[in-house]
Amino acid sequence: MEDAAASQPPMAIYNSARGPRFxxxxxxxxxxxxxxxxxxxxxxxxxxxxxxxxxxxxxxSADGLRMLSHxxxxxxxxxxxxxDAIVATHMTIFRYVSWASNGVSEKLLASLYKQINADLAxxxxxxxxxxxxxxxxxxEKAALQALMAKWQKCLxxxxxxxxxxxxxxxxxTMMLGQxxxxxxxxxxxxxMMSQATTEAANGVRAGLYADTERTKQFIILGTILGxxxxxxxxxxxxxxxxxxxxxxxGVMQQLSAGKTDVEIGHRDRRDEIGxxxxxxxxxxxxMIEIRSMEQATHQAEQNRxxxxxxxxxxxxxxxxxxxxxIAKELADAVAAMxxxxxxxxxxxxxxxxxxxxxxxxxIDTQTNVDSVANAAEELAHSIDQxxxxxxxxxxxxxxxxxxxxxxxxxxxxxxxxxxxIVPITGLIQAIAQKTNLLALNATIEAxxxxxxxxxxxxxxxxxxxxxxxxxxATEEINxxxxxxxxxxxxxxxxxxxxxxxIGRLGEGTVEMATAVGQQAAATQEISKNAQQAxxxxxxxxxxxxxxxxxxxxxxxxSGQALAGAKRLLDQAAILQRQVDKFLRHxxxx
Amino acid sequence: xxxxxxxxxxxxxAIASPAKTAAEFGSKDEAVAMVKRVQAEFKKSGPEAxxxxxxxxxxxxxxDRDLYPFIYNMxxxxxxHGARPALIGKNLIDLKDQDGKFLIREMVTMSKxxxxxxxxxxxxxxxxxxIEDKSSYVxxxxxxxxxxxxxx
Numbered sequence: 001m002e003d004a005a006a007s008q009p010p011m012a013i014y015n016s017a018r019g020p021r022f023x024x025x026x027x028x029x030x031x032x033x034x035x036x037x038x039x040x041x042x043x044x045x046x047x048x049x050x051x052x053x054x055x056x057x058x059x060x061s062a063d064g065l066r067m068l069s070h071x072x073x074x075x076x077x078x079x080x081x082x083x084d085a086i087v088a089t090h091m092t093i094f095r096y097v098s099w100a101s102n103g104v105s106e107k108l109l110a111s112l113y114k115q116i117n118a119d120l121a122x123x124x125x126x127x128x129x130x131x132x133x134x135x136x137x138x139x140e141k142a143a144l145q146a147l148m149a150k151w152q153k154c155l156x157x158x159x160x161x162x163x164x165x166x167x168x169x170x171x172x173t174m175m176l177g178q179x180x181x182x183x184x185x186x187x188x189x190x191x192m193m194s195q196a197t198t199e200a201a202n203g204v205r206a207g208l209y210a211d212t213e214r215t216k217q218f219i220i221l222g223t224i225l226g227x228x229x230x231x232x233x234x235x236x237x238x239x240x241x242x243x244x245x246x247x248x249x250g251v252m253q254q255l256s257a258g259k260t261d262v263e264i265g266h267r268d269r270r271d272e273i274g275x276x277x278x279x280x281x282x283x284x285x286x287m288i289e290i291r292s293m294e295q296a297t298h299q300a301e302q303n304r305x306x307x308x309x310x311x312x313x314x315x316x317x318x319x320x321x322x323x324x325x326i327a328k329e330l331a332d333a334v335a336a337m338x339x340x341x342x343x344x345x346x347x348x349x350x351x352x353x354x355x356x357x358x359x360x361x362x363i364d365t366q367t368n369v370d371s372v373a374n375a376a377e378e379l380a381h382s383i384d385q386x387x388x389x390x391x392x393x394x395x396x397x398x399x400x401x402x403x404x405x406x407x408x409x410x411x412x413x414x415x416x417x418x419x420x421i422v423p424i425t426g427l428i429q430a431i432a433q434k435t436n437l438l439a440l441n442a443t444i445e446a447x448x449x450x451x452x453x454x455x456x457x458x459x460x461x462x463x464x465x466x467x468x469x470x471x472x473a474t475e476e477i478n479x480x481x482x483x484x485x486x487x488x489x490x491x492x493x494x495x496x497x498x499x500x501x502i503g504r505l506g507e508g509t510v511e512m513a514t515a516v517g518q519q520a521a522a523t524q525e526i527s528k529n530a531q532q533a534x535x536x537x538x539x540x541x542x543x544x545x546x547x548x549x550x551x552x553x554x555x556x557x558s559g560q561a562l563a564g565a566k567r568l569l570d571q572a573a574i575l576q577r578q579v580d581k582f583l584r585h586x587x588x589x
Numbered sequence: 590x591x592x593x594x595x596x597x598x599x600x601x602x603a604i605a606s607p608a609k610t611a612a613e614f615g616s617k618d619e620a621v622a623m624v625k626r627v628q629a630e631f632k633k634s635g636p637e638a639x640x641x642x643x644x645x646x647x648x649x650x651x652x653d654r655d656l657y658p659f660i661y662n663m664x665x666x667x668x669x670h671g672a673r674p675a676l677i678g679k680n681l682i683d684l685k686d687q688d689g690k691f692l693i694r695e696m697v698t699m700s701k702x703x704x705x706x707x708x709x710x711x712x713x714x715x716x717x718x719x720i721e722d723k724s725s726y727v728x729x730x731x732x733x734x735x736x737x738x739x740x741x
């Protein structure tokens with residue numbers, strides 16, 4: 001921790017205001033390994049410091065002790081011995097002078113004199129040895145050199161004193177003063193040196209004591225500091241690892257439980273925990289993204305289904321509407337058709353009946369016409385023309401009928417067939433009228449002819465009667481056809497083509513009528529006209545037969561139409577049901 | 590000249606001597622006169638003879654009651670002594686009296702400086718071997734000095 005702080009001193013200065021937070025900031029950016037090592041490092045540093053201190057101190061103590069025991073103490077001992085010897089010798093000299101002054105025996109004095117000389121010699125040797133010691137400092141050497149000189153003087157004075165003392169005790173006493181001084185000077189030097197050595201030894205001892213005391217304090221302080229710092233570091237490091245790991249574990253549990261709105265802290269850290277938090281955040285973001293993508297996909301699916309359903313519903317609605325419209329129209333049309341077919345069927349039945357009766361009438365007419373035929377040979381020619389015209393008309397009608405049959409099925413055919421009757425009956429009526437007129441003319445002509453024309457008059461009367469009957473029959477037919485037409489009023493719109501065709505036929509008929517009218521004046525042509533009438537009646541008969549046939553066909557066709565209409569209705573109902581079912585399915589989907 | 594000076598000196602001694610000779614101890618004048626005698630002999634006979642006769646107690650000129658001469662060189666070595674022959678040959682430059690006075694050094698200083706003069710100190714009286722106050726007249730004599738003192 002201290003290392004961390006020391007390793008980034010500029011930052012420390014920069015962020016000193018942040019204090020402990022900065023410390024944690026630095027700590028959070030250190031790798032877990034370094035953090036784990038920090039506490040041990042602190043302890044290790046303390047241990048090293050303590051060990052180094054102990055080593056240095058003990059080495060110093062050993063040096064000091066060796067110096068004391070091997071250098072200072074022996075030197076001090078030597079000084080002390082020299083000092084003791086000087087004092088002893090000094091005292092002996094005093095004793096000698098004292099003895100000499102008090103008349104002690106010559107023998108004792110001589111003995112003491114000898115001893116003093118021996119002592120002085122020994123002292124000289126001792127001082128000499130002292131000055132040759134190898135453990136002397138330069139100062140001590142210089143001091144000993146000076147002491148040697150002093151000693152020489154002292155030695156001389158001592159010897160002088162005892163020499164004088166042998167014969168002149170008072171003078172020896174007198175000389176004691178200078179000897180005293182000399183001895184004191186030497187002794188003082190020795191004591192000074194001894195004092196210096198003692199002081200040096202005391203210094204070493206004080207140093208040793210101070211070192212020991214300092215080491216003791218250092219060890220106590222180092223131990224306490226090491227303990228506190230490593231405890232602090234352990235706590236801080238632990239806090240900076242354990243706490244975030246706990247919180248991250250909680251976050252991970254929440255994430256694994258599928259909760260993504262969790263706050264992931266410690267991501268600003270630059271250590272492993274920061275990286276871990278970062279990675280977990282990536283997981284969390286991925287989870288959120290996947291979830292949102294799933295939701296989007298689901299939403300899109302739902303939207304798509306809803307849109308498709310709506311479209312289906314709309315389509316179904318539209319389809320239903322149009323189908324219903326069509327079905328309704330179809331139903332209406334079918335109903336109309338049905339009713340028309342029914343009506344047509346009735347009409348057809350009526351027409352058949354009528355045509356049958358007409359056929360009977362026509363046969364009668366035929367007979368009459370045949371009777372007239374010969375007489376109406378002239379008329380016949382005109383009637384041939386008419387017949388040609390009628391043929392054209394009939395062809396046209398047939399063509400029209402065929403067209404209408406193609407175009408509008410059986411109903412149309414029925415209407416065509418019905419329509420075909422109208423002009424024919426009209427023609428027949430017209431022919432009948434003209435025949436009547438011709439008969440009237442013939443009657444007039446016969447009357448004019450007189451007797452010769454009596455038979456013709458009878459014939460003419462007969463023709464006239466026949467014509468009237470024909471007209472009457474035709475009138476009936478017309479009436480019936482009108483009835484048919486009236487009944488077929490509802491179908492008229494569909495029958496426009498037929499009507500137009502009939503219109504065209506009408507025009508042809510008008511032309512024909514005009515042509516017949518042109519011929520009417522030609523009396524010569526009465527016979528021909530009669531023949532024509534006969535032919536016409538024959539044609540009418542044929543036509544009636546044809547009509548009857550057609551009426552039968554028509555009846556069948558109308559029956560078929562009715563059946564078809566019924567089937568159509570059934571089919572329409574089935575279609576309606578199927579459509580409903582289909583729509584139900586579509587809407588249900 | 591020499592004869593004249595000697596005659597004057599001899600006359601002076603002849604006048605003074607009757608009063609002094611009667612006293613128990615020698616006087617200052619007698620001391621100075623003894624110094625002059627030593628000087629005279631020194632000049633006449635040289636150092637060796639002078640030292641010998643000064644140290645010889647039989648020579649009456651240099652041994653009168655408590656008066657006696659002493660000769661030291663400038664190093665403080667005693668060369669002749671009228672009372673204490675044991676001192677001859679000893680270096681006494683550091684000799685102190687009971688008052689702590691370096692009397693020999695003062696004598697050397699006196700001799701090197703003014704050449705002559707009086708110095709007071711303590712010294713054993715040869716008559717009773719007691720250390721007494723003494724006043725000595727010292728005079729330079731060649732490479733040496735010679736002195737004679739009176740006890741008070």
